[in-house]
């Protein structure tokens with residue numbers, strides 16, 4: 177892993193995945209370092225965020241974003257340093273986040289027409305650079321708005337979080353406690369993850385969905401029923417929760433990772449009509465939509481920063497080093513072998529004063 181490369185190196189989408197993502201769906205290719213034109217900048221990638229949404233972007237049908245074309249460089253959330261710039265808004269040396277390629281280097285037009293949603297990172301001297309992906313961006317902001325705006329929990333209500341030991345889920349667990357003092361129950365795939373949730377993260381209970389019938393374990397962990405559900409998983413987990421919701425329950429549909437590999441016919445819970453019986457609400461949301469509300473976005477940053485600095489909001493990063501390991505690493509999300517935020521480090525962080 178070096179900071180300077182004479183050639184660019186990128187992962188391209190080789191085949192449409194069948195089922196979960198596999199490393200063989202991608203191909204690593206070298207190309208000359210791209211020159212920059214008027215208004216453009218060259219970004220050296222420091223961190224590449226690996227996300228379940230990559231599975232949605234690689235299918236034929238568009239999701240909330242267009243799908244990546246076969247042969248194209250794979251799209252991802254990156255954090256990097258501007259190495260060369262013909263764009264005053266992004267001077268050389270500044271750190272940016274953007275939706276660009278799984279590449280050592282990316283050229284951007286500053287977000288004018290490239291759809292990169294590029295933004296300059298205000299470096300908070302109290303936080304390490306990687307906290308950007310651990311606590312903010314499409315991770316912490318998703319947990320924040322999902323809990324606070326979609327679920328609107330009230331004190332002492334029971335909040336269940338699926339995918340609870342993952343990047344978004346682990347923050348949602350803690351925000352449920354901090355924001356409303358909920359009784360929080362996490363659902364995760366190993367005993368170690370469950371222990372992390374009830375130990376370090378302060379969940380009231382945690383359920384290993386791979387051990388025994390989930391419905392039964394949830395019933396034990398939620399003796400007063402379920403008022404709010406932050407769902408990252410969908411499928412059978414959603415079904416088990418739907419059977420146990422209370423009157424006026426709220427469900428935030430943040431993700432459905434258990435169904436991302438089911439392109440033909442994703443599993444829809446047969447008991448969905450229980451929403452009707454319980455006058456309950458289910459609402460999908462995409463965090464990127466919140467970015468337009470600058471004041472609320474800034475408040476979310478302030479709240480998250482303060483909670484973290486007060487020691488009440490913790491995050492964990494799962495770092496894989498080297499671009500050559502990115503395609504293998506993304507499979508961890510579907511095998512459940514990551515804990516916390518999965519990132520690949522492609523080059524060294526810039527020095528900080």
Ligand SMILES: NC(=O)c1ccc[n+]([C@@H]2O[C@H](COP(=O)([O-])OP(=O)(O)OC[C@H]3O[C@@H](n4cnc5c(N)ncnc54)[C@H](OP(=O)(O)O)[C@@H]3O)[C@@H](O)[C@H]2O)c1
Nearest residue numbers: 228342343344364365408430431432433434461462463512
């Ligand atoms: N709506 C939005 O704007 C938005 C933004 C970001 C992310 N998301 C969504 O939020 C969810 C979590 O994303 P993340 O980045 O935080 O990923 P993550 O939770 O860090 O990683 C994925 C985790 O999902 C679990 N998982 C994988 N396959 C599963 C299955 N078949 N059944 C149950 N659990 C399974 C695994 O944990 P276990 O060991 O527990 O199985 C795995 O560690 C995803 O659905 C993602 O698409 C939505």
